[in-house]
Amino acid sequence: MIVSIASGKGGTGKTSVAVNMALSIGNVQLLDCDVEEPNAHLFLDPKIDQTYPVTVSVPLIKEELCDHCGKCGDFCQYNALFVGSDKVLAFPELCHSCGGCVLVCPKKAIVEDKHRIGNLLLGSAGSLELIYGELEVGEPMAVPIIREVKKHIKRGKNVILDSPPGTSCPVIQTISGSDYCVLVTEPTPFGLHDLKIICQVLDKMKIPSGVVVNRAGIGDTKIYEYCKEKGLPILLEIPYQRQIAELYSRGIPFSLEMTEWKTKFQNLFNNIARMTGK
């Protein structure tokens, strides 16, 4: 079963839910897909067994063959190629690696070159398998690294995907193919607003979902009204507690110190398994 943890708004507690749930169940793979700001490893102190670079294909121009016809520049939808009268400029950070320029060049003057955009790390913390990516600072495109992280999903494992915040392409790349999506939110106007947006994404993608209300007790109750109206189940409430916030600030998964939460996270996972029939 593949469960993704998303939120819309940032800082609502996605990683906290993902890590605590992963630590409470067995046979688990945790994939941190927030490759711009990966944090799950900070809570797990994993042993890293393997690190490898993630590269994407970008165009390399063989100037000796190029006659500057401009077809590659016209074709590229991402403005990654600029064809001047005697030189072609390539902008690898804008390239989406579609390979189109190589196909359209009549002189075969473009070949694919490799451009490193980040790293992939494979490790473990006890029996928990951790996989995460790290986007190189200054590189704009997270999606190819997320794609690489997800290649390590093993069948038969309980897979937990920690999503980046937001509702655009990196989130879509993370949650697509999930059996269920857990939406972590907080009972505030910002939390509700961004929950509504991510719910529209999930509706379009036809992924079933439920809500974890974090910092329950702060803010207002409109989130509960919305969930009721939408028929979204409230899977778990995590109250706003000084102890939880402190443990979080120190990088300690709170279910390790407040052991009653281990059962709650197990129940959360089992509930999802029951709902998805997996």
Place this chain on the structure above:
Amino acid sequence: MKQLTVLSGKGGTGKTTITASFAVLARNAILADCDVDAPDLHMLLHPQIIETKEFKGSKLAVINDTKCAGCGLCREKCSFGAIAEDIKVDPFACEGCGVCTIVCPLDAIILTEKISGHAYISKTKYGFMSHALLCPGESNSGKLVTLVRQNAKMLAEKEHTDLILIDGSPGIGCPVIASVTGVDAALVVTEPTMSGIHDLERILRLLKHFDVQPFVCINMHNINRENTARIEDFCVKNGINVVGKIPFNQIVTEAMVCGKTVVEYSPQNEVSKEIRDMWDITRRDLQLNGD
């Protein structure tokens, strides 16, 4: 004219809370919400939309079923796995590159422009605002951020304002890069947690990479004083100015629930006081005219 972007790396550290209060204190800055996939600034500043424009940021492959013979060449050449076995385009996976249109032997595929969001120009009590909303699940948020910034710049020139105040998004990827390139300074709002520190370090490297002057604000500094000290040490060693330390206080959430900026909701509160001090330091450093 100066441009200041409020950022964080990690989400939920208080970017929008700070930006909204700065908007009040700055008086007549041009405001730009560059978090286009989960924008929240409007909930505190209540803009009235004057102008709406469609944003056509990306394209989508459309297959003409009557022409298609189902050879599967498009599927084979697609780098994004966006064409399913039954030769249907997955609109979420398609990045609109157009490779399928050139490999199709029957010319059965075309690229169509799609509306992937809306850009707005609005009026608020505190000044004009440029903002946008990406359609849920769309790509190319970086391009939409660029459009929001262009609109903000146009407004600033028209109104002769000396500041564009930009609310950024979490992360360090394309929308964030689009919101910091060419700005005069960035205020990074962080929190004294392990995640906050980790993400602060990465966003500061990003700002260095793009040669943008950083300021740091430690929000909720009293939830972990040890980590706050670590952040301060780190900033001192790297010559970065910590312009404010805001205590944790329920008032921030209360103000949000009322749809108000904290400096207006509770001007005497310790949080408001800290934000005002921070604004003064930032304003002076940017050499903005105060009154």
